[in-house]
Amino acid sequence: MLGWKDDRPLTEVLPGKVAKALTKSFGYSTCGQLLMNHYPRDYIRQGRDFQAFAEREAPEGSFITISGTVTNVSKRPIRNGFVLNVTVDDTYTAVYFNGVWQERVLYPGMRVLFSGKLKFFNSQAQLQHPEFLILDAPRGETSVSKRWGGTLKAISQFVDVEELLREREWLPVYRASSTLKTWTIMAAIHHVLKTLPPIQDPLDISDLTFDKAIREIHEPGPEGPQRAIDRLKYNEALGIGLVMALRRRDTRHWRAFAMPPADDGYRAEMLAKVPFDLTSGQKQVLRDIDRDISEAVPMSRLLQGEVGSGKTLVAVAAMLSAVDAGRQAALLAPTEVLAHQHARSISAMLPDDIRLTVLSGSMKTAEKRQALLDIVSGEADIVVGTHAIIQQTVEFYSLGLVVVDEQHRFGVEQRDTLRMKAPEGTFPHVLVMTATPIPRTIAMTVFGDLEVSSLHELPGGRKPIQSSVLPEAKASWVRRGWERIREEVDAGRQAYVVCPRIEGEGGVLELAEALEEGPLEGLRIMVLHGRMDDKDDRMAAFARGEVDVLISTTVIEVGVDVPNATVILIRESENFGVSQLHQLRGRVGRGGNASLCLFHTLAAPNSPSFERISKIAATSSGFELTELDMEYRREGDVLGTRQSGRQRTLQLLDLSQDLMIIERAYEDAYVLVDEDPELAFELTVEIREEEQEYLDKS
Numbered sequence: 001m002l003g004w005k006d007d008r009p010l011t012e013v014l015p016g017k018v019a020k021a022l023t024k025s026f027g028y029s030t031c032g033q034l035l036m037n038h039y040p041r042d043y044i045r046q047g048r049d050f051q052a053f054a055e056r057e058a059p060e061g062s063f064i065t066i067s068g069t070v071t072n073v074s075k076r077p078i079r080n081g082f083v084l085n086v087t088v089d090d091t092y093t094a095v096y097f098n099g100v101w102q103e104r105v106l107y108p109g110m111r112v113l114f115s116g117k118l119k120f121f122n123s124q125a126q127l128q129h130p131e132f133l134i135l136d137a138p139r140g141e142t143s144v145s146k147r148w149g150g151t152l153k154a155i156s157q158f159v160d161v162e163e164l165l166r167e168r169e170w171l172p173v174y175r176a177s178s179t180l181k182t183w184t185i186m187a188a189i190h191h192v193l194k195t196l197p198p199i200q201d202p203l204d205i206s207d208l209t210f211d212k213a214i215r216e217i218h219e220p221g222p223e224g225p226q227r228a229i230d231r232l233k234y235n236e237a238l239g240i241g242l243v244m245a246l247r248r249r250d251t252r253h254w255r256a257f258a259m260p261p262a263d264d265g266y267r268a269e270m271l272a273k274v275p276f277d278l279t280s281g282q283k284q285v286l287r288d289i290d291r292d293i294s295e296a297v298p299m300s301r302l303l304q305g306e307v308g309s310g311k312t313l314v315a316v317a318a319m320l321s322a323v324d325a326g327r328q329a330a331l332l333a334p335t336e337v338l339a340h341q342h343a344r345s346i347s348a349m350l351p352d353d354i355r356l357t358v359l360s361g362s363m364k365t366a367e368k369r370q371a372l373l374d375i376v377s378g379e380a381d382i383v384v385g386t387h388a389i390i391q392q393t394v395e396f397y398s399l400g401l402v403v404v405d406e407q408h409r410f411g412v413e414q415r416d417t418l419r420m421k422a423p424e425g426t427f428p429h430v431l432v433m434t435a436t437p438i439p440r441t442i443a444m445t446v447f448g449d450l451e452v453s454s455l456h457e458l459p460g461g462r463k464p465i466q467s468s469v470l471p472e473a474k475a476s477w478v479r480r481g482w483e484r485i486r487e488e489v490d491a492g493r494q495a496y497v498v499c500p501r502i503e504g505e506g507g508v509l510e511l512a513e514a515l516e517e518g519p520l521e522g523l524r525i526m527v528l529h530g531r532m533d534d535k536d537d538r539m540a541a542f543a544r545g546e547v548d549v550l551i552s553t554t555v556i557e558v559g560v561d562v563p564n565a566t567v568i569l570i571r572e573s574e575n576f577g578v579s580q581l582h583q584l585r586g587r588v589g590r591g592g593n594a595s596l597c598l599f600h601t602l603a604a605p606n607s608p609s610f611e612r613i614s615k616i617a618a619t620s621s622g623f624e625l626t627e628l629d630m631e632y633r634r635e636g637d638v639l640g641t642r643q644s645g646r647q648r649t650l651q652l653l654d655l656s657q658d659l660m661i662i663e664r665a666y667e668d669a670y671v672l673v674d675e676d677p678e679l680a681f682e683l684t685v686e687i688r689e690e691e692q693e694y695l696d697k698s
Helices: 016-026 031-037 100-105 151-155 161-165 182-194 210-218 226-251 266-272 280-293 311-324 336-349 365-377 412-419 440-446 475-490 508-516 535-543 578-585 608-618 622-632 635-639 659-675 677-683 685-690 692-697
Strands: 042-045 063-078 081-088 092-097 111-121 124-128 131-136 170-173 300-305 328-332 356-359 382-385 399-405 429-434 451-455 465-471 494-498 525-528 549-552 565-570 595-601
Touching (some): 016 182, 031 182, 031 210, 063 092, 081 100, 092 111, 151 182, 161 182, 170 182, 210 226, 226 677, 266 311, 280 300, 280 311, 280 429, 280 451, 300 311, 311 328, 311 399, 336 356, 336 382, 356 365, 475 494, 475 595, 525 535, 535 549, 578 595, 595 608, 608 622, 677 685
Parallel strands (some): 092 124, 300 429, 300 451, 328 382, 328 399, 399 429, 494 549, 494 565, 525 549, 565 595
Antiparallel strands (some): 042 170, 063 111, 081 092, 111 131
16 A cells, blocks of 8 residues: 555464464465455444444355353253354344353353354354353452363464453454354454554655554554554545546646637537527536646546536537547447447537538447548548447547546546547547536546536526335335326327346336236237347437337336426336436436436335335436435445455445545545655556456446
């Protein structure tokens, strides 16, 4: 972290059996990996009232660690001996078969730490044959050696158990495995820390040095672990911030074509014909883009906004600025369906003399050859396509601007490949667009090398989508939902019905059959799902109005605009994520008509799932919903930080809670890069080499 590594092999510091178990269970081979990737997941404060940990909700079969007071010890005879039941805080029971030794040392009033596999018997939580550590023995026992068995005997071979536990108010609890108990890990880390030389801190940023922080997070003093946690969170944020600041610094040395907007060019002609007033947000974003592309430094800007907030119009204006300057523009879409949709919607906005070319992988050979010729000769002013655009065979005459739609579907590597399409010695300006609003902390940590613009308003003529929850338990509400769909169809509109699966109960196929013979009998119903080869044809038929109700999986989440669709019913909405539900809701309300989204759910009214669905229905703001999403998902899920064979870069930083830490770290990062770029480069070597893929994929 920030230039520090401890590459000592675990096998040189710990007993071979322990080192091997750490490698097998968690993939660690060095001391640094153990110290930096296996922070305590909780702490037990000795001498205070103990509470059961969050494992109370752990699934059966998981290895958990609990602490508490023994409230009862009883034994029950069985055929081949007896069962000893040790109850902890009247909540958990530790079960021992023929536990002669355990019966002798465990009794009511003791404070004990248990670690073992969770089981349930008659709905009662049990730990079967768990190992234990006696934390406090009221009968006056003083020798810790009398309080252990099993694993504790093993760890006593390389640590002094009395020293490990003596006068420690805070005991760390580590993520364990079937072969490694929490106190084995605690002992291993204690031994590694004892043999660790003092760490030189490259940054004088706190009274709490990095050396003290790494030691105190594992072995807190009386004041507890929080200050160490905060310091290490800061280091994590600073590391990513330095990478982003260095990226942004690098772009300042790149050269791009300066493309100031013309007062009387194609762009001005297009904007003059727009039949409504631009929102204040659109005007501000256009000013931002104009300022960026007027410079010879390539623009790197992220434009986020709701579905229907007018991002496409802004992108077209930017692309026409490139054309006015004698350059080409390219728009990269994630799917062929979206590429062709963009081509149609953009063509409708363009002045007559602008030449737009589509390039996609499924084009016939002759069509593709002509498209490539138009692109390389400069006949094509604007190119819209899929990944086909970034293939080596595609050469541009003079690429000045790249627009990337739905950033989360493209990595930085693919953006950089497009950058290489510009004339030698130059880089194109880049505008990245996403309809999935991004929380501020994620925008900083993942897109920190991009300037961020946001569109919050809906353009003129757009109406908010009304949302309602349909609990399955209220049959009359569900019936009314189907009636509303029929009413919309009778009024000449169309509807979506989304299912969480293709087959089985509640799936697309079964539901379509039930609706055709039931509440939607007589309507033109079509099925759509990911296994079909003719997905695009079916979607196109729905867009042409040849279908009344499209019953589909989430393949419509990013799809063709159907302005005539005014109602969407999402079955079992508890099975979808927050942002996914918001994206699905955005399939309707695109034609200026009042629209409706119905969230059907099987969740019980007072359950967390029902509460989540209700909160989504209560707001139409994607920006508010991204914050809600952060409440329900760890940032690792949001960012996709789990990479095969890798550890998470963000071990401690909570992107939903640590905005102040992130902001301070990023401010410091940009100052450090400006004042001492060589030091910043040295501090981030490991991040850039080992975690660049994580940042790119995010």
